[in-house]
Amino acid sequence: MVSTPQSAQRLTDDQVLLRDTLRQLADERIAPRAADIDRSGEFPEDIRQLLAQQDVLALPFPAEHGGIGGDLLTVCLAIEQIARACTTSSLILAVQDLGSLPLRLGGSAEQLARWVPDLAAGRRLICFGLTEPEAGSDAAALRTTAVRDGDDYVLNGTKRFITNGSVAELVTVFAVTDREASRHRRLSCFIVEVPTEGFRVARVEHKMGIRGSPTAELEFRDVRVPAANRIGEEGDGWSLAMRTFERSRPGIAAQAVGIAQGALEAATAYARDRKQFGQRIGDFQMIGAMLADMDAQTEAARQLLYAACEIIEGGAPDAARWAAIAKLVAGDTAMKVTTDAVQVFGGYGYVDEFPVERMMRDAKITQLYEGTQQIQRLVIARALLGPARE
Amino acid sequence: MATLWVVGEVGTDGSLARISAEVATLARTLAQAAGGGSEAAGIVVAADPGPVADGLAGFLPRVVAIADPAAAGHAWSTIAAERVAAVVGDDADAFVFLGAGPDGRDLAGTLAALTGRGVLVNATGAAWDGRLSVEMSAFGGKLITTSGFTGGGGIVTVRPGTVTAEPAAAAGTVERRDAGEPLALPAVAIVEQIEEAGAAAPIEEARVIVAGGRGVGGVEGFELVGELAAALGGAVGATRAAVDSGWIPYSQQIGQTGKIVKPELYLALGISGAIQHKVGMQTASTIVAVNRDPDAPIAEFADLLVVGDLFEVGRALLVALRGRSG
Amino acid sequence: MHIVVLTKPVPDPAAAAERLGPDLRLDRAASPAVVNGNDEYALEAALKLTEAHGGEVSLLTMAPATGADTMRKALAMGAARGVLVTDPALAGSCVRTTVEVLSAALRDLTFDLVFAGFDTSDGNAGVVAAGVAAKLGLPYLSNAAKIEPDPDGGKVRVRRITPTGYDLLEAPMPALVVCTQVLGEPRYPSLKGIMSARSKEIATRSLADLGLDAAAVGGAAATTEVLESRKPPARGATRVVRGSADEGAAEIVSFLESRRVI
Numbered sequence: 001m002v003s004t005p006q007s008a009q010r011l012t013d014d015q016v017l018l019r020d021t022l023r024q025l026a027d028e029r030i031a032p033r034a035a036d037i038d039r040s041g042e043f044p045e046d047i048r049q050l051l052a053q054q055d056v057l058a059l060p061f062p063a064e065h066g067g068i069g070g071d072l073l074t075v076c077l078a079i080e081q082i083a084r085a086c087t088t089s090s091l092i093l094a095v096q097d098l099g100s101l102p103l104r105l106g107g108s109a110e111q112l113a114r115w116v117p118d119l120a121a122g123r124r125l126i127c128f129g130l131t132e133p134e135a136g137s138d139a140a141a142l143r144t145t146a147v148r149d150g151d152d153y154v155l156n157g158t159k160r161f162i163t164n165g166s167v168a169e170l171v172t173v174f175a176v177t178d179r180e181a182s183r184h185r186r187l188s189c190f191i192v193e194v195p196t197e198g199f200r201v202a203r204v205e206h207k208m209g210i211r212g213s214p215t216a217e218l219e220f221r222d223v224r225v226p227a228a229n230r231i232g233e234e235g236d237g238w239s240l241a242m243r244t245f246e247r248s249r250p251g252i253a254a255q256a257v258g259i260a261q262g263a264l265e266a267a268t269a270y271a272r273d274r275k276q277f278g279q280r281i282g283d284f285q286m287i288g289a290m291l292a293d294m295d296a297q298t299e300a301a302r303q304l305l306y307a308a309c310e311i312i313e314g315g316a317p318d319a320a321r322w323a324a325i326a327k328l329v330a331g332d333t334a335m336k337v338t339t340d341a342v343q344v345f346g347g348y349g350y351v352d353e354f355p356v357e358r359m360m361r362d363a364k365i366t367q368l369y370e371g372t373q374q375i376q377r378l379v380i381a382r383a384l385l386g387p388a389r390e
Numbered sequence: 391m392a393t394l395w396v397v398g399e400v401g402t403d404g405s406l407a408r409i410s411a412e413v414a415t416l417a418r419t420l421a422q423a424a425g426g427g428s429e430a431a432g433i434v435v436a437a438d439p440g441p442v443a444d445g446l447a448g449f450l451p452r453v454v455a456i457a458d459p460a461a462a463g464h465a466w467s468t469i470a471a472e473r474v475a476a477v478v479g480d481d482a483d484a485f486v487f488l489g490a491g492p493d494g495r496d497l498a499g500t501l502a503a504l505t506g507r508g509v510l511v512n513a514t515g516a517a518w519d520g521r522l523s524v525e526m527s528a529f530g531g532k533l534i535t536t537s538g539f540t541g542g543g544g545i546v547t548v549r550p551g552t553v554t555a556e557p558a559a560a561a562g563t564v565e566r567r568d569a570g571e572p573l574a575l576p577a578v579a580i581v582e583q584i585e586e587a588g589a590a591a592p593i594e595e596a597r598v599i600v601a602g603g604r605g606v607g608g609v610e611g612f613e614l615v616g617e618l619a620a621a622l623g624g625a626v627g628a629t630r631a632a633v634d635s636g637w638i639p640y641s642q643q644i645g646q647t648g649k650i651v652k653p654e655l656y657l658a659l660g661i662s663g664a665i666q667h668k669v670g671m672q673t674a675s676t677i678v679a680v681n682r683d684p685d686a687p688i689a690e691f692a693d694l695l696v697v698g699d700l701f702e703v704g705r706a707l708l709v710a711l712r713g714r715s716g
Numbered sequence: 717m718h719i720v721v722l723t724k725p726v727p728d729p730a731a732a733a734e735r736l737g738p739d740l741r742l743d744r745a746a747s748p749a750v751v752n753g754n755d756e757y758a759l760e761a762a763l764k765l766t767e768a769h770g771g772e773v774s775l776l777t778m779a780p781a782t783g784a785d786t787m788r789k790a791l792a793m794g795a796a797r798g799v800l801v802t803d804p805a806l807a808g809s810c811v812r813t814t815v816e817v818l819s820a821a822l823r824d825l826t827f828d829l830v831f832a833g834f835d836t837s838d839g840n841a842g843v844v845a846a847g848v849a850a851k852l853g854l855p856y857l858s859n860a861a862k863i864e865p866d867p868d869g870g871k872v873r874v875r876r877i878t879p880t881g882y883d884l885l886e887a888p889m890p891a892l893v894v895c896t897q898v899l900g901e902p903r904y905p906s907l908k909g910i911m912s913a914r915s916k917e918i919a920t921r922s923l924a925d926l927g928l929d930a931a932a933v934g935g936a937a938a939t940t941e942v943l944e945s946r947k948p949p950a951r952g953a954t955r956v957v958r959g960s961a962d963e964g965a966a967e968i969v970s971f972l973e974s975r976r977v978i
Contacts, residue, residue, distance in 0.1 A: 014911060492877070497846075509843055533948075534945065537942050540941055578885050
């Protein structure tokens with residue numbers, strides 16, 4: 001066995017039991033579905049039900065509204081274990097977390113009471129609508145507008161690459177409420193309940209990986225949203241988004257660590273069983289060295305993530321830097337480890353009878369979304385150097 | 391001077407169960423080895439113990455047949471345990487041997503509590519070298535232990551197939567007794583007995599098992615498995631994967647979460663040999679596997695691995711086997 | 717309805733690290749302990765019944781002090797509380813002692829049913845439950861494929877698996893039932909269950925609490941002993957045969973003949 005309980009120095013007994021329970025759940029109920037989910041490209045509604053039933057979707061939410069009130073590390077542990085078996089399935093939890101973070105960070109008591117119970121119970125899914133066709137890395141360049149009209153706002157614009165956008169009942173939308181304001185005060189954040197008049201899922205992407213996760217383009221044409229659905233004040237959007245990333249990027253790091261671990265375990269099992277030239281291939285130094293590096297890198301990414309979670313949860317002033325470092329390292333690790341895993345399998349790694357080719361395709365997204373690796377580097381550099389000087 | 395009692399169990403056809411014939415043979419051999427006037431003797435408890443007692447007398451010099459009307463219509467093991475306890479009495483050097491099936495084990499546990507004797511279960515061998523020593527398999531077959539009783543006597547349950555049943559040179563005597571005292575333990579009523587079509591003989595007793603795994607692919611595939619089992623005079627077994635897929639009932643499941651078997655021949659078709667299944671069958675005398683994958687884990691511990699499609703090889707084997715007996 | 721489930725911590729079979737110590741007793745420190753797999757089926761059956769009929773499930777375990785940690789998962793599955801009988805003198809206990817101890821602990825509890833798992837993965841004995849039933853004078857219903865209590869009528873019906881099908885048994889409660897896996901897969905602890913397990917009570921009982929004499933239990937009073945242990949004989953090299961299906965079949969036949977199987 002590659003992963004032992006002894007890597008759990010920072011974990012409480014509850015977290016260990018949670019991690020082990022989810023590992024078993026993932027191995028027995030999710031892993032057998034992973035290949036099918038990837039091949040069919042269909043959203044795994046059965047896995048969503050399973051996660052809801054096991055209270056996994058309740059993890060990030062406050063206990064007084066039916067959640068479990070799990071801290072950042074606990075949520076990441078859950079994402080990691082699920083991702084080991086199936087990246088698409090892990091996204092169900094990760095996006096429920098991401099999509100609801102603005103609400104949890106900045107929502108009023110009334111708003112929490114209104115939406116959290118359904119989200120915690122997994123009865124409704126929520127997604128995060130920030131990215132647009134012309135505003136990916138340059139998030140401040142959003143064009144979706146929200147214009148006040150009486151007690152409502154009217155939303156117009158398009159959001160692209162929205163995970164779960166076609167299955168979620170709630171969309172957390174970032175839109176420009178004041179074009180004239182300074183860069184970081186132009187945006188506001190709204191929860192839009194869908195379906196609703198003027199809202200349309202324009203397309204769903206066909207992707208390299210996470211194929212069971214629907215990535216949608218959402219169109220808003222004169223969509224009316226009550227002002228009571230605005231999170232925080234007008235202009236709070238940017239800061240809500242940034243504070244969200246501090247907590248959601250570790251979630252993606254956790255996903256990446258999970259993918260890497262799954263690939264490592266598959267490759268190790270193969271290296272144990274596969275014989276060539278009269279011995280098991282794992283005993284050849286070139287293979288053994290690859291596996292050793294894969295393990296060391298995965299463990300490093302994992303321990304970094306756990307440390308980052310504790311530091312961020314503790315309210316460190318450089319939380320953004322920690323989140324970026326964790327995500328940067330984990331994403332690159334996942335890509336390297338899965339690529340090497342395919343290598344260990346040789347020709348068999350290229351065919352879908354074995355899971356590593358899927359894991360390699362799934363790993364790539366962890367270098368792209370939640371801020372590309374390049375954006376993570378910008379965040380870290382800025383933390384080191386301070387803001388850009390003219 | 392020890393007395394080795396054997397409790398006779400009733401088989402599905404109403405006569406002596408095969409496991410009891412085996413256990414009786416073992417007890418007889420042990421009594422001989424113990425010497426010094428040691429004897430093996432049988433006990434049968436039933437509403438009408440006649441048929442089973444007569445059968446057991448073919449293997450032991452004497453049999454105590456207890457007619458207890460309560461045994462009709464009530465769960466057998468607790469009733470039998472009380473009667474056996476009465477027969478065995480306080481004899482410190484008395485051993486009681488039982489089959490390791492569900493009835494035998496229930497009786498063993500009840501008897502242990504009634505008499506305060508030790509109990510060793512699932513014996514795969516026994517010998518007498520100054521004292522009784524019992525061989526058992528531990529930790530899914532990783533270890534073989536030899537154990538004994540610290541006091542004089544004790545209770546032993548014996549796995550099917552541990553010895554071959556061999557009748558004694560001459561038939562023994564049957565002594566009929568009445569039940570005696572009323573029962574102290576509550577008797578559990580049997581309200582109804584339901585027969586299920588397809589309920590197979592317990593596979594733990596089969597000499598040959600032909601088992602199918604994931605590779606069999608479906609219910610239809612198991613027809614071939616059944617035909618091969620029939621041709622070899624054996625039973626059909628399955629891995630958990632096959633049972634979970636609904637291709638075969640749970641009663642045929644072999645492995646960590648199913649039955650442990652020790653047949654003379656285990657023919658594994660389309661079975662990878664993962665540890666969860668392996669622990670259920672790895673002590674079989676001969677293991678033959680048919681698998682497409684020459685590197686499947688079962689290649690580690692099978693005696694013979696035929697690399698190929700299980701249906702093609704299986705059908706060819708069926709033809710070859712039928713051709714032999716024809 | 718109150719159902720007590722007998723559970724036992726065993727070395728994790730998945731770790732495959734079980735071994736005997738130098739004293740030829742199971743070395744419980746060699747691998748992490750988990751709840752015996754078959755006990756989880758009994759627990760699941762108990763949880764389903766109390767969910768349907770109302771009531772609670774308690775756990776009873778005889779184990780080293782670390783047994784409380786293993787009870788945690790069972791509590792997380794939904795049991796309401798646990799009772800742990802633990803005492804250093806209990807180390808090395810045989811079936812007889814285990815029966816004495818569990819029976820003594822059960823005498824202090826009020827229950828409608830006691831459930832036990834089919835056997836344990838570290839001893840495979842499966843006889844303790846029958847002994848406990850006899851000690852306490854409880855009706856004993858084993859090999860259960862289905863359990864139907866009738867709380868109002870004060871009785872329970874059990875389908876007992878037989879070689880030919882089922883016997884339908886009936887007995888008054890309280891009664892002891894030995895469960896099989898046919899009763900249904902155990903649930904995963906829900907995360908809320910895991911969180912709430914921490915606040916559930918595990919009452920510990922020592923031998924003195926049960927009125928038992930230390931000299932009468934444990935290794936010193938064991939009725940059985942392991943004399944020696946060894947690894948099973950290596951099977952020998954595997955013969956691998958490739959070729960046509962007919963060739964493979966012929967190989968099997970001649971191999972079986974050489975082994976006198978046919």
